[in-house]
Amino acid sequence: MDHLASFTPADLAGRTPPELSTFRWKLLAQGDSWFSNSRDKLNAHANLLQELVFKASVAAVNCAGTGNALSHIVDLQSNPDFVRLLTGPGAPTWDGVLLSVGGNDLIAAARTPAHDGNGQPIALELRLLRRQTEWGPPSAGVARYFSEPGWATYAAYLRANIKHLLTLRDQGPSVGKPIFMHCYAVPMPRPAGAAINDELGASGPWLYPALKSYGVPAADWAAVSRLMVFHLAQLLKGMAADKEAFRGLFVFDSTAVPLALAAPGSTGISGDWHNEIHLNHSGCFKIARAWSEAIEAVLDGKHLIQPTSGRKGRGSSSNSRS
Secondary structure, three states: OEEOEEEOHHHHOOOOOOOHHHOOEEEEEEEOOOOOOOHHHHHHHOOHHHHOEEOOOEEEEEOOOOOOOOOOHHHHHHOHHHHHHHHOOOOOOOOEEEEEOOHHHHHHHHOOOOEOOOOOEOOHHHOOEOOHHHOOOHHHHHHHHEOHHHHHHHHHHHHHHHHHHHHHHOOOOOOOOOEEEEOOOOOOOOOOOOOOOOOOOOOOOOHHHHHHHOOOOHHHHHHHHHHHHHHHHHHHHHHHHOOOOOOOEEEEOHHHOOOOOOOOOOOOOEOOEOOOOOEOHHHHHHHHHHHHHHHHHHHOOOOOOOOOOOOOOOOOOOOOOO
C-alpha cells in the first residue's frame, strides 16, 4: 500500500514539476482544514490526505493551501488555482476530485446567534438552534432545540453549491469524472480551541459557546452535535443517491467509522480529537484508511458512473463505505 503523493499548485508551477503521468491515477483536491497543507495545522491535527493509502500509485494536487482553509463552500468555487486546474486552458484530465466541504458551513450556521448586533431577533430559518422560548416539547428529545426551518435553508444552500461544483467539473476536460466527498465525524462540544486562528476566523471552541448561549443543557450537548452531523451526512448521501441531479458524486459516511470520543469538558487532545472539531492523527488515520478503500473501488471500476452523454445508465450507489 502506498500513501497518496500530495503536491500543491506551486509544485506544478515550479522548475521541476512532478511527472503526474507516472501515477496510476491523479486527483485534484480542495477543501477545509481537514485537507489543509498549513504546516502548523499538519503538526497539530493532521489531515485526511496524509493518511490516504492505495494499492495503486495515486497523486493529488491539493489546492487547500497553506493559509486558512475554506470557511464556506463558496470559497472553493472562487479559488483561482482550483478553478484553473479544473476548467482552465490546458487543465489536466483528472481521474477524480477530492472535496472536504460543508462542515465549516454547518458550524457557522450553528453559531448564528439568536439576536443580531442591534438586539433584533434573527429569523428561525437563518439559524440552526432555537431560543428557549421556541423549544419543542421534551418528548421531542434533542430535536426540540433544532431549527428545521434553518436546516432547510442550509440544505438548499449546500445542494445549490454542490450542483454548481459539478457544473464546473463538466466545463473542463474532467467532465463526468467522480467527485469524492466525505461526511464529518461527530465532535464533542467542549472548551477545546485551536492554538492558531482557524478557517472560521477564531481559535475556538466553536460549538461549545453556541450551545451555552442558547441555554441547551450540557447533558444534551453531545446528542445535539450528533443530530446536526447526522443531518449533514444524510443530506450528502441523499445527493449522491440522486444520479440525475448529482452525477458522479460519491459520498463516504465518516459517521460509520468508530472513533474514540473526546471526554466531555476536556480542554485539549482527547480520544481521536485534537480539539473540539479537528481530528488528531489517529482519528485521521481511521477515517482515511476506510475512505481510501471506497475511493479506490470507484477508480478501479467497481462502481459505474452514469455516461457523460446524459443518457441513462447504471449509476453507483451512495453508501457508507464508498
